[in-house]
Amino acid sequence: MSQAAGGSGPGPSGPGPLGPPSQESLGARFQAQRGWWSRFGDSALGVVVKLAALAAFIALALAMIVRMVSLGAPMWAPALTGLATLGIVWVYLGRGKLPLKYLVPGLAFLLLFQLFPFGYTIYIAFTNYSIANNLSYEQSIERGIAESMQTPEDAPEFSVTPMIEPDDLEQGEIALWMVDEEDDEEFLGTADGLQPAAEVDPVVEDGEVVEAEGFERASLGDAQDRLEDFEELRIPLDPDDEETGEVRLVTLSRASVSEPTRQFDEERDALVQIDLDTGEEEAVYPADHDRGFFIDPDTGQRIAGVPGWRTWIGADNWVRAFTSETIRGPFLQVLVWTYIFAGASTLLTFALGLGLAITFNESRIKGRKLWRALLIIPYALPTFLTALIWRGMMNRSFGVLNDILPGQIPWLVDPTWAQFSVILVNLWFGFPYMFLITFGALQSIPADLYEAAKVDGAGPVGRLRRITLPLLLVTTAPVLLATFAFNFNNFNAIFLVTGGNPPISGAATPVGHTDILISYTYRIAFGAGGGDYGLASVVALVTFAMVAIISVFAFRYIRPLEEVYQ
Amino acid sequence: MTSVREPTTPTKTDPLEAQPTPPPQERRLPFSRWMGQVGWRYLVGLLGLLFALFPVVWSVSAAFNPTGSLAAQQLIPDPVSTVNFQELFARPFWRWFSNSMIVGISASVGTVFLTAMSAFVYSRMRFRGRQLSLLGLLLLQMLPQFLAIVALFLIMIELGRFFPEIGLNSLGGLILIYLGGALGLNTWLMKGFFDSVPKELDESAKVDGASHAQIFFTIILPLVKPILAIVALFSFIIALNDFLVQSVLLTSEEVYTLPVGLYLFIDQDYGARWGPFAAGALITAIPVVLLFLSLQRYIVSGLTAGSVKG
Numbered sequence: 001m002s003q004a005a006g007g008s009g010p011g012p013s014g015p016g017p018l019g020p021p022s023q024e025s026l027g028a029r030f031q032a033q034r035g036w037w038s039r040f041g042d043s044a045l046g047v048v049v050k051l052a053a054l055a056a057f058i059a060l061a062l063a064m065i066v067r068m069v070s071l072g073a074p075m076w077a078p079a080l081t082g083l084a085t086l087g088i089v090w091v092y093l094g095r096g097k098l099p100l101k102y103l104v105p106g107l108a109f110l111l112l113f114q115l116f117p118f119g120y121t122i123y124i125a126f127t128n129y130s131i132a133n134n135l136s137y138e139q140s141i142e143r144g145i146a147e148s149m150q151t152p153e154d155a156p157e158f159s160v161t162p163m164i165e166p167d168d169l170e171q172g173e174i175a176l177w178m179v180d181e182e183d184d185e186e187f188l189g190t191a192d193g194l195q196p197a198a199e200v201d202p203v204v205e206d207g208e209v210v211e212a213e214g215f216e217r218a219s220l221g222d223a224q225d226r227l228e229d230f231e232e233l234r235i236p237l238d239p240d241d242e243e244t245g246e247v248r249l250v251t252l253s254r255a256s257v258s259e260p261t262r263q264f265d266e267e268r269d270a271l272v273q274i275d276l277d278t279g280e281e282e283a284v285y286p287a288d289h290d291r292g293f294f295i296d297p298d299t300g301q302r303i304a305g306v307p308g309w310r311t312w313i314g315a316d317n318w319v320r321a322f323t324s325e326t327i328r329g330p331f332l333q334v335l336v337w338t339y340i341f342a343g344a345s346t347l348l349t350f351a352l353g354l355g356l357a358i359t360f361n362e363s364r365i366k367g368r369k370l371w372r373a374l375l376i377i378p379y380a381l382p383t384f385l386t387a388l389i390w391r392g393m394m395n396r397s398f399g400v401l402n403d404i405l406p407g408q409i410p411w412l413v414d415p416t417w418a419q420f421s422v423i424l425v426n427l428w429f430g431f432p433y434m435f436l437i438t439f440g441a442l443q444s445i446p447a448d449l450y451e452a453a454k455v456d457g458a459g460p461v462g463r464l465r466r467i468t469l470p471l472l473l474v475t476t477a478p479v480l481l482a483t484f485a486f487n488f489n490n491f492n493a494i495f496l497v498t499g500g501n502p503p504i505s506g507a508a509t510p511v512g513h514t515d516i517l518i519s520y521t522y523r524i525a526f527g528a529g530g531g532d533y534g535l536a537s538v539v540a541l542v543t544f545a546m547v548a549i550i551s552v553f554a555f556r557y558i559r560p561l562e563e564v565y566q
Numbered sequence: 567m568t569s570v571r572e573p574t575t576p577t578k579t580d581p582l583e584a585q586p587t588p589p590p591q592e593r594r595l596p597f598s599r600w601m602g603q604v605g606w607r608y609l610v611g612l613l614g615l616l617f618a619l620f621p622v623v624w625s626v627s628a629a630f631n632p633t634g635s636l637a638a639q640q641l642i643p644d645p646v647s648t649v650n651f652q653e654l655f656a657r658p659f660w661r662w663f664s665n666s667m668i669v670g671i672s673a674s675v676g677t678v679f680l681t682a683m684s685a686f687v688y689s690r691m692r693f694r695g696r697q698l699s700l701l702g703l704l705l706l707q708m709l710p711q712f713l714a715i716v717a718l719f720l721i722m723i724e725l726g727r728f729f730p731e732i733g734l735n736s737l738g739g740l741i742l743i744y745l746g747g748a749l750g751l752n753t754w755l756m757k758g759f760f761d762s763v764p765k766e767l768d769e770s771a772k773v774d775g776a777s778h779a780q781i782f783f784t785i786i787l788p789l790v791k792p793i794l795a796i797v798a799l800f801s802f803i804i805a806l807n808d809f810l811v812q813s814v815l816l817t818s819e820e821v822y823t824l825p826v827g828l829y830l831f832i833d834q835d836y837g838a839r840w841g842p843f844a845a846g847a848l849i850t851a852i853p854v855v856l857l858f859l860s861l862q863r864y865i866v867s868g869l870t871a872g873s874v875k876g
Contacts, residue, residue: 068728099693102684105680106680106684106748106753110746113745113746116717117711117714118714118717121716124720359614371611374619375611375615378618380854380855382807384828385828386621389847428618432618489710495810496809522810525715525719526719526813533716537716543713544709544713551705
């Protein structure tokens, strides 16, 4: 890379800004560089660099596989990583396969972070994946048991000493030094489990343990500072089996063993509630695999405090989106508004951009470069900044617009005004782009066409309608379609200006009058009161379909397509 | 399709530069005719300028206004104050700034490299599956990656369980996602430009014994620098400007980037502090605008070639 940059230097006659390089300058450059590579050729250096890069890549892949295995990933993950690594090594090791050698890096990213997420979106749309159902079945069982810990009356007790990591008092790990006075045994207890004193060889001063395994006895003040952490510390008696119970702090000097009051019964596929003192069954909570919850038969509801698991629910999300009154209504409203927003934005930016382009398409205007540079400033600014600035300016009570203009205009509060406002803001974002595009296109319309029209008696309006617009549309139609598709998903212009608000009343999901499909998706998944990933994926897929339809139209106008079929 | 212009490759230079010098004015027009032909254009232009620059001027003013709101201030605040900047710097603004730069520059460099390699292949080599995969890339260009935000979020949670460096709440994960969108967005644009470099050049180099890597790095890349600059600039700005993905993936303040960080000032978190927000916006905007204006003539021609900035 650096070689290439260095080689080009301030050459004799570099190609123009974007012009095709001239044959002559290339010839000179090529001559000058011949010597450079004849020194290396296909030689040792290239091979060494390539092998080193491959070795580094393999080392990285191995490290990833080791990490996955050691953290208990499902077997297919390291296996797939290994296979992919072998495939890549195969591509780069031999001769030939040249196209693949250049394409593999880009395609790998494309596959992992664009195609796979698309496929995964389709899968999620058919599951109940949500904030309430975000675990696997096994994790849900574990949580069901872990949430049921209680301390029985005759529970074993320990006298404890809080321990702390001396280098990081505020964030570091904590532990308890635990003395079982009955059996005269001592342990170091951490979130990972118990270690007998013999294994951690503690440092003892005046009969008290002051140091073990990198932990030091916490001063009373330090322990008080992290009282909450100590109270939340759960020390499992056996980390592999949560049913054996865990140790919890009672006071800063005492801890006791808690035991789960629920057990999982595989035969009945249910969580069973048990009275710890008598050992009798108190209740049975069967698993409902359609809803992904353990159900309390008395109430018919999920048991509290236990997150559910994700399950395949078929077309339920789709049925819900298109039949439930409180979802379908707002959904259709958002869909229609998305088209209006994208269409109006595209047409208005085009109109304003063209108007300014016609205005400045006159060589007698002085300082046209300066005019242009100033007019395209809105386009140069990142929209995440300017969208928020507009939001501030349009604030009803303290915004500058209401300060200057007469009347208290409810820019962002009233549904119709808010829709007007986001289109106005998006016009501001987009008109400089259209100005640049149409300005370039105007210059390529031959002047003699206008002369001829003038001779034939056409006025300015006639010339605009019969010459400028038709010719301009031929060249700018693809741009208009691309702009429409872009605005169709223009998240910043909506979410940062109004947040999608004002809200639509009576809706089951968070949604507002200015929401477009993409911001609607976002709010269903991540907004306050959202968290419904399944439904959000349905909306995302509908959006896909809409964009795809637009694309079919767009394809007909895109020139490069013709080249594919050459 | 008839066309008055050649849009396939961005070979046009800036229209303003291509403009022939205007003929010298022979005699002065009477004022009314001057107004009819030229003068009104200045008036319309001024109106356009007012619309374009009003929010900009106002937020610059707000940045230096000690009252910290966007209302009821004179254009030139009195007194000019830097309290907003002090309040801004009391927050981890520079951390966000450098995070945004890390993400933007990594995404930009990576995108240019990945796309240049694929454009080289599609422009210079003929192989089985070429047409099909090119068409596939064109289709992908139409399906924005961020529509899959829910899936990306859930994938990043799982990934983070094993690789926190590239999982949820990491800059690494963000960069990977942007690189995933690189090929679909830019391959066609770049290929068009690569096609305009004569093939005879690499053929004669091949005769001289140059390897494909040498042709790519030392002959082609230096010649396509303009398009590399455009793709670099646009992928930088797309990464800088993306609130959607960043607000979902980044969950703690020390890995925040500028969009999510500055949003805190106006969302209720910091209590709707418009003054410091405007100060932060000003600092962020200055380098971007300078970059943009300095590459302006590339951008004008790159736009007509079909790239769309976010």
